[in-house]
Amino acid sequence: MSETVLYRWPPNAGFHRAVPKTKFYEHGNVRTALREKFVDEVRRITWAYKLADDTIRLRGTTAVPEIQVFTVETKGENVSDDVLTAIDKSVHFPIIFEIVSNGHVRTVAAHKSLQGKAVMIGAYFTTVWQVADAPRRPLPAALDLPSLYEAILTALLPIETRAGETVAEATDRIARARRLQREIGGLERKLHTESQLNRKIVLRRQIRERTAVLTELTDPLPRDRE
The missing domain is CATH 1.20.5 (Single alpha-helices involved in coiled-coils or other helix-helix interfaces)
Known part of the structure; x- marks a missing residue:
């Protein structure tokens, strides 16, 4: 199901702000081995898009107040899920990642629950690698940000969802x-x-x-x- 998911993000949602890797060290206890992964694997992290009421006119909720799109450019062939988890834990919004490596890109995300005191992050699901200039599809039709988030994650799942089944x-x-x-x-x-x-x-x-x-x-x- 997830082989060709590459979205055309709305220009109005463009944020395009580089984020220093050290920013993610400041949140929580980042062990030395994980810092080394950031250094060895990541060339640049960009907060690329902000999907919110004020950018795409879809209302958020406490569960999904905004959706952020982060671009992670790699130094080598890939980036580990540990690095993505560290970024996810430091940002109090759901994140969709685009991993960029050697002229190719893949979309990655995990279901992220903001309910309760601790942020809960599920397993990461990913598309296959695609050429960076591959055709992109429009965002799924949605009435609000939670339904948009649900639709984006559903497209990344490796199995077909059942009728009435949530992404979680x-x-x-x-x-x-x-x-x-x-x-x-x-x-x-x-x-x-x-x-x-x-x-x-x-x-x-x-x-x-x-x-x-x-x-x-x-x-x-x-x-x-x-």
Whole structure:
């Protein structure tokens, strides 16, 4: 689903302000290893666009007061999720990242919840790399910023959302599916080295059971559909 998502951001929302990497060190406890990743991986960070009521005439809420678009230019081939998380945690708004490397770009974002005392950031989802001058699509039609944010994130998900399912719910489903995939992989490795027949039977049953649950989790329609 997410292979070709590259948005044409509204000119009125342009902000285009370079942000020093050190700004992100000032918020929270940034360990030495993470600082080194910023130094080694990031060439420049630009606060590129601000999607808000005063720029694109879509009303925000406490959950999504604004949406920021950050461009991260890399020194090498990529940038790690740890770096994106550090940026995300230091900005109290949802962020859509565009990672730029060697004439190519990809869109990256994680579901970010501002509810409660702590900001909650889910797993990052990304498009494939595309040439930097690839055609861009208009922003999804939306009535307000929360619905725009939901639509942008939905386009980045690696699975199809179910009817009535929120991005947060889909993200949780993806996380459970990924955990199951790791479990199945571990069981298959054990099966490959197991010599006792009774243990092989148990392992095969566990793999079948987990595979059935994984199939249900990745099905765009729930099993109890009519």
